[in-house]
Amino acid sequence: MTSPLFLGSEIYRGSSYGGWHPLRVPRVSTVMDLSRAMGWLPAGQYRTSPRAKPKALTIWHTPDYVAALERAEAEQAVTDPVRDRHGLGTNANPIYPEMFRRPATAAGASLLAGELLAQGGTIYHPGGGTHHGFPDRAGGFCYLNDPVLSILSLRRAGAARIAYVDIDAHHMDGVQHGLAGDPQTLLISVHEERRWPFTGPIEDDGGGNCLNLPVPRGLNDTEMAAIRDRLILPALVAFAPDAIVLQCGADAVTEDPLSRLTLSNNAHWDIVAALKALGCPRLLVLGGGGYNPWSVGRLWTGVWATLNGHEIPERLPEAAEQVLRALRWDNPPKLGRNPPEDWFTTLRDAPRPGPIRPEIAERLAHLALRPATRGHIPE
Ligand SMILES: [Zn+2]
Numbered sequence: 001m002t003s004p005l006f007l008g009s010e011i012y013r014g015s016s017y018g019g020w021h022p023l024r025v026p027r028v029s030t031v032m033d034l035s036r037a038m039g040w041l042p043a044g045q046y047r048t049s050p051r052a053k054p055k056a057l058t059i060w061h062t063p064d065y066v067a068a069l070e071r072a073e074a075e076q077a078v079t080d081p082v083r084d085r086h087g088l089g090t091n092a093n094p095i096y097p098e099m100f101r102r103p104a105t106a107a108g109a110s111l112l113a114g115e116l117l118a119q120g121g122t123i124y125h126p127g128g129g130t131h132h133g134f135p136d137r138a139g140g141f142c143y144l145n146d147p148v149l150s151i152l153s154l155r156r157a158g159a160a161r162i163a164y165v166d167i168d169a170h171h172m173d174g175v176q177h178g179l180a181g182d183p184q185t186l187l188i189s190v191h192e193e194r195r196w197p198f199t200g201p202i203e204d205d206g207g208g209n210c211l212n213l214p215v216p217r218g219l220n221d222t223e224m225a226a227i228r229d230r231l232i233l234p235a236l237v238a239f240a241p242d243a244i245v246l247q248c249g250a251d252a253v254t255e256d257p258l259s260r261l262t263l264s265n266n267a268h269w270d271i272v273a274a275l276k277a278l279g280c281p282r283l284l285v286l287g288g289g290g291y292n293p294w295s296v297g298r299l300w301t302g303v304w305a306t307l308n309g310h311e312i313p314e315r316l317p318e319a320a321e322q323v324l325r326a327l328r329w330d331n332p333p334k335l336g337r338n339p340p341e342d343w344f345t346t347l348r349d350a351p352r353p354g355p356i357r358p359e360i361a362e363r364l365a366h367l368a369l370r371p372a373t374r375g376h377i378p379e
Helices: 028-037 063-075 080-086 101-119 146-156 173-179 221-239 265-277 293-308 318-325 358-368
Strands: 005-008 046-048 121-125 162-166 185-192 210-215 243-247 282-286
Touching: 005 028, 005 101, 028 293, 028 318, 063 080, 101 121, 101 146, 101 282, 121 293, 146 162, 146 173, 146 243, 146 282, 162 173, 162 221, 173 185, 185 221, 210 221, 210 358, 221 265, 221 358, 243 265, 265 282, 265 293, 282 293, 293 318
Parallel strands: 005 046, 005 121, 121 282, 162 185, 162 243, 185 210, 243 282
Antiparallel strands: none
């Protein structure tokens, strides 16, 4: 088995959606810098993501939309009809300098990942995971849908059965739109209930291949471990995929300003470790949400460590600490105004265990009875 490959890019460094947008914070560049400071990212394990050509995006996105997105970047403006029709130039999906190049780079990495995984392996692409993109419309900070593109690319390169697991705090609406009803693709989403985009109720099985688990605010590590052991792992084992795509959004931790879930980063790493241990021939791990520069950088660097089997030290060496101390969060919400010392000196959060609440146990029992959880997806 070859070593995991990290697909990154310098396009993410210094790119911002604007002074008050949640995506004004550095994310992928932090993971690259921290991983290098730890000695975890040798040149042989790193590859620069190619920017997808507009035509390559039209395997799922409409040519009209791709052209509108390119034009919006070039002109740094959109007309009212384009805003209404394609969701470009809105508060969530603003005009910003790299608004085509940056998502096209994330899409290019996802397309490349499918090809590189043809013979098997593990790829980490923290700039990916933009699960709210629709064929002809931007939404939820996403301009393109690189998870869907990765799945189509994996399929084109020979993976027949593909499982997609999404542990972002928000529902995978764009991915479900693209792949609901496909018996060769299993989609699992765990997301906060009563939160935007308000899709993905437990009853929504997407025609048989979707397992949606909305969870109440205050989700703890013990509950996430139960979700892993009673839902995610049994469904994956039963489905027996030849590729797994994990959308590992970092917005379900306590420190994130956009959700009310209260996981520690251990919950995410434990899921990554469990998926890796399944021994599926192809594993692609994407990023996703994550809006606190410290929690997202620490969580996603720990994902890379977990994929490689690196031990995470209790206290970071000086060079890594300097990366974290140099991060800036402009116009921070209250929780970011006085960063606690351990955001600079550690990667691992203290665990956040708790009781498994009855509604979570009941929902897991309910989903355990679904055919999809037992590997039976209707044609
Ligand atoms: Zn999210």
